Amino acid sequence: MDAFTQLEGMTAPLDRANVDTDQIIPKQYLKSIKRTGFGDYLFDAWRFLDQGTMGMTPNERQINHEFVLNLPQYQGASILLARDNFGCGSSREHAVWALKEFGFRAVIAPSFADIFFGNCFKNGVLPIVLEVKIVEELIAKSDGESTLHIDLESQVVTDGERTYNFEIDSALKQKMLNGMDDIAMTLAEVELIKTFEAKHKASQPWLFRG
Amino acid sequence: MAQTLYDKIWQAHDVGERIDGNSLLYIDLQLLHEVTSPQAFEGLQLADRPLWRVDANLATPDHNVPTDGRELGLSGITDEVALTQVLTLDDNCKKFGVEQFDIQDIRQGIVHVVGPEQGATLPGMTIVCGDSHTSTHGAFAALAQGVGTSEVEHVMATQCLVQNKAKNFAVEVNGKLAPHVTAKDLVLAIIGRLGTAGATGHTIEYRGQAIRDLSMEGRMTLCNMSIEAGARAGLVAVDDTTIDYIKGRPFAPAGEVWDSAVAYWRTLVSDEGAVFDSVLTIDASDIAPQVSWGTSPEMVCGIDDKVPNPETMQDPIQAESAVHALKYMDLQPGQNITDIKVDRVFIGSCTNARIEDLRAAAAAIQGGRIAENVKEALVVPGSGLVKAQAEKEGLADIFTQAGFLWRAAGCSMCLGMNPDQLGEGEHCASTSNRNFEGRQGYGGRTHLVSPAMAAAAAVAGHFVDVREIS
Numbered sequence: 001m002d003a004f005t006q007l008e009g010m011t012a013p014l015d016r017a018n019v020d021t022d023q024i025i026p027k028q029y030l031k032s033i034k035r036t037g038f039g040d041y042l043f044d045a046w047r048f049l050d051q052g053t054m055g056m057t058p059n060e061r062q063i064n065h066e067f068v069l070n071l072p073q074y075q076g077a078s079i080l081l082a083r084d085n086f087g088c089g090s091s092r093e094h095a096v097w098a099l100k101e102f103g104f105r106a107v108i109a110p111s112f113a114d115i116f117f118g119n120c121f122k123n124g125v126l127p128i129v130l131e132v133k134i135v136e137e138l139i140a141k142s143d144g145e146s147t148l149h150i151d152l153e154s155q156v157v158t159d160g161e162r163t164y165n166f167e168i169d170s171a172l173k174q175k176m177l178n179g180m181d182d183i184a185m186t187l188a189e190v191e192l193i194k195t196f197e198a199k200h201k202a203s204q205p206w207l208f209r210g
Numbered sequence: 211m212a213q214t215l216y217d218k219i220w221q222a223h224d225v226g227e228r229i230d231g232n233s234l235l236y237i238d239l240q241l242l243h244e245v246t247s248p249q250a251f252e253g254l255q256l257a258d259r260p261l262w263r264v265d266a267n268l269a270t271p272d273h274n275v276p277t278d279g280r281e282l283g284l285s286g287i288t289d290e291v292a293l294t295q296v297l298t299l300d301d302n303c304k305k306f307g308v309e310q311f312d313i314q315d316i317r318q319g320i321v322h323v324v325g326p327e328q329g330a331t332l333p334g335m336t337i338v339c340g341d342s343h344t345s346t347h348g349a350f351a352a353l354a355q356g357v358g359t360s361e362v363e364h365v366m367a368t369q370c371l372v373q374n375k376a377k378n379f380a381v382e383v384n385g386k387l388a389p390h391v392t393a394k395d396l397v398l399a400i401i402g403r404l405g406t407a408g409a410t411g412h413t414i415e416y417r418g419q420a421i422r423d424l425s426m427e428g429r430m431t432l433c434n435m436s437i438e439a440g441a442r443a444g445l446v447a448v449d450d451t452t453i454d455y456i457k458g459r460p461f462a463p464a465g466e467v468w469d470s471a472v473a474y475w476r477t478l479v480s481d482e483g484a485v486f487d488s489v490l491t492i493d494a495s496d497i498a499p500q501v502s503w504g505t506s507p508e509m510v511c512g513i514d515d516k517v518p519n520p521e522t523m524q525d526p527i528q529a530e531s532a533v534h535a536l537k538y539m540d541l542q543p544g545q546n547i548t549d550i551k552v553d554r555v556f557i558g559s560c561t562n563a564r565i566e567d568l569r570a571a572a573a574a575i576q577g578g579r580i581a582e583n584v585k586e587a588l589v590v591p592g593s594g595l596v597k598a599q600a601e602k603e604g605l606a607d608i609f610t611q612a613g614f615l616w617r618a619a620g621c622s623m624c625l626g627m628n629p630d631q632l633g634e635g636e637h638c639a640s641t642s643n644r645n646f647e648g649r650q651g652y653g654g655r656t657h658l659v660s661p662a663m664a665a666a667a668a669v670a671g672h673f674v675d676v677r678e679i680s
Binding site: 016017018020022023026027028030031032033034035045051054083084085088089090091092093094096111113114115118119122123169170171174182183185186187189192193196197200204205206207208209210 | 222223225226228230231232234236238239245246248249252257259263264265273274289291292294295298332334335340341342356357358359360361363364367368369370372374406407410411437440442461463467468470471474506527528530531534625626627634644646647648649652653
């Protein structure tokens with residue numbers, strides 16, 4: 001997994017609450033058996049006016065010029081500012097794959113849905129929770145020139161004038177800072193798992209069919 | 211100390227806290243389907259890692275499979291990309307030795323219908339699947355959670371999830387549901403009160419008389435939509451209803467093992483005096499059949515209500531969301547819910563495609579035919595076995611004689627990954643779980659309802675109060 005230490009980037013505001021993962025990446029693109037190729041379809045039904053299918057490229061599509069991510073000033077944004085409960089609904093990790101491939105490495109919102117939040121950490125995309133008021137201020141300031149600096153080590157977001165601290169689980173933080181592979185980390189404790197499994201099998205043998 | 215049901219299951223699966231403070235939670239069963247597993251199997255192979263425990267996995271294709279032409283088997287899948295996904299699941303299951311109910315197996319169906327039906331879902335288990343509606347299995351007092359593909363791969367390789375414990379949320383439903391008011395109406399009403407993020411970070415335990423009175427299928431419907439209130443998992447404690455349902459199912463234990471299993475399962479209830487972090491208490495008798503009017507499952511009201519007016523909403527964000535939703539849904543504030551016409555009807559999904567759902571839907575048809583303005587009404591059983599049972603009981607005939615299309619098992623129009631989709635602007639009375647924009651088809655407008663409400667709407671051509679026609 002890609003490590004995340006610091007990020008200096010432009011913000012783009014998605015001023016809408018309860019954005020679900022069906023909006024982030026619609027179902028017709030989930031037929032892929034790969035982890036890549038989703039960026040072109042991020043927020044598909046909002047970015048485009050026509051109905052897309054897998055394999056279409058953005059230049060074949062009818063662009064919705066009013067949608068915020070299509071406005072010229074937000075091109076190249078790498079920090080998405082969002083509202084409450086971002087990423088609710090379906091567990092599809094494709095949503096995070098699409099955001100990352102499109103260019104977003106961090107999402108700042110007052111709250112996130114649980115499964116999406118976890119999926120971000122598997123892919124080096126940093127979800128940051130800040131108070132509603134602060135997110136509102138950042139959204140108001142996000143004019144296409146506004147940039148933020150995110151420093152994960154010291155857990156601060158700064159816009160040059162003001163500095164905002166954010167909380168993060170220490171284990172998740174270390175994992176992001178080092179870009180560690182979750183599975184390798186867990187497999188380092190293989191004996192612990194095996195010991196547990198033997199005990200578990202003895203107490204609930206009906207859970208083991210093999 | 212008094213423990214909640216969730217505390218007990220967690221403790222029984224806590225492999226041990228690691229140096230970093232996170233827990234490893236041992237997983238007893240992983241359900242696999244074609245859409246969220248290929249990248250996980252690929253990751254496993256690229257890292258040259260084996261599947262930790264082959265017998266802890268069970269697979270079936272459900273999300274993208276067409277619901278017609280099933281007799282043609284794989285050649286019935288005309289979408290080549292979808293076919294590749296189904297074939298990839300076949301290949302992976304063969305390669306890794308995972309038991310699969312493939313597209314031609316009568317046991318194939320929606321993973322969350324198949325697991326319980328086979329007795330693969332057992333009380334006290336931890337279950338994961340790359341699908342957020344895995345919460346369904348919580349009906350059996352199993353801690354069942356939806357996970358992303360990276361976590362699917364993690365469980366394949368380690369049989370564990372890295373997780374922090376969630377908080378405990380009690381949803382206490384007292385009293386009795388009125389006749390023709392179902393588990394679906396109950397869960398929609400709960401989501402309406404909690405909001406779509408109301409239980410984020412929590413595991414819900416549904417308690418109270420109205421929950422005890424539900425059948426296992428009703429409890430599955432209820433737990434299924436826990437994720438729509440933000441909770442990763444929902445639970446119902448074990449009682450006789452649970453144990454009677456499991457007994458004799460193919461994967462369930464038998465003989466002496468059955469007896470010791472039952473003795474353990476009986477302990478899977480919250481202790482007297484267990485403390486919950488949050489509590490919602492509601493009276494079941496107040497609940498009317500529900501219909502969603504917006505683009506989030508929390509945007510729901512009773513059949514006898516009117517479409518709400520965003521201007522009267524206190525919370526500005528809620529009001530703004532409602533404005534967006536009404537525009538998308540092409541509805542007016544103050545409009546009677548019963549005046550909303552339906553273009554299509556979908557009876558199916560992991561929420562409502564079990565035999566009791568189909569019985570309730572068939573009963574609501576009452577000898578009628580689908581209305582002229584209804585372009586299509588689909589009935590998609592949750593599994594091949596549900597389909598066979600419904601045919602045996604004569605339900606399939608009732609549906610087809612009324613003009614419904616009778617299909618083969620799969621997720622179908624719940625998410626429209628297969629050819630079953632809404633057209634742009636069409637209103638659908640749907641027994642599924644999500645009314646998000648475009649969920650059932652590009653520009654489609656979903657109204658979430660119970661099976662009886664969907665069937666009644668199909669016959670009337672608009673929403674009707676199923677209590678009045680029954």
